[in-house]
Amino acid sequence: MTIADMNRLEQAARISMGEFLESEPSMEALPEAGRGLMKGIVLAAAAIMVLAIFWQLT
Numbered sequence: 813m814t815i816a817d818m819n820r821l822e823q824a825a826r827i828s829m830g831e832f833l834e835s836e837p838s839m840e841a842l843p844e845a846g847r848g849l850m851k852g853i854v855l856a857a858a859a860i861m862v863l864a865i866f867w868q869l870t
């Protein structure tokens with residue numbers, strides 16, 4: 813397989829994936845919910861770490 817063939821295959825794959833990604837329904841509200849969930853997870857992890865530190869100190 814030549815480099816030109818590999819380049820054509822790569823270009824075809826990119827075009828195919830671009831069409832696949834464009835056909836997906838837009839979910840603009842999902843990142844907002846994901847950020848809120850991530851903040852909750854980070855806060856819960858921080859609270860657990862603080863409680864573990866206090867438990868070790870007592």
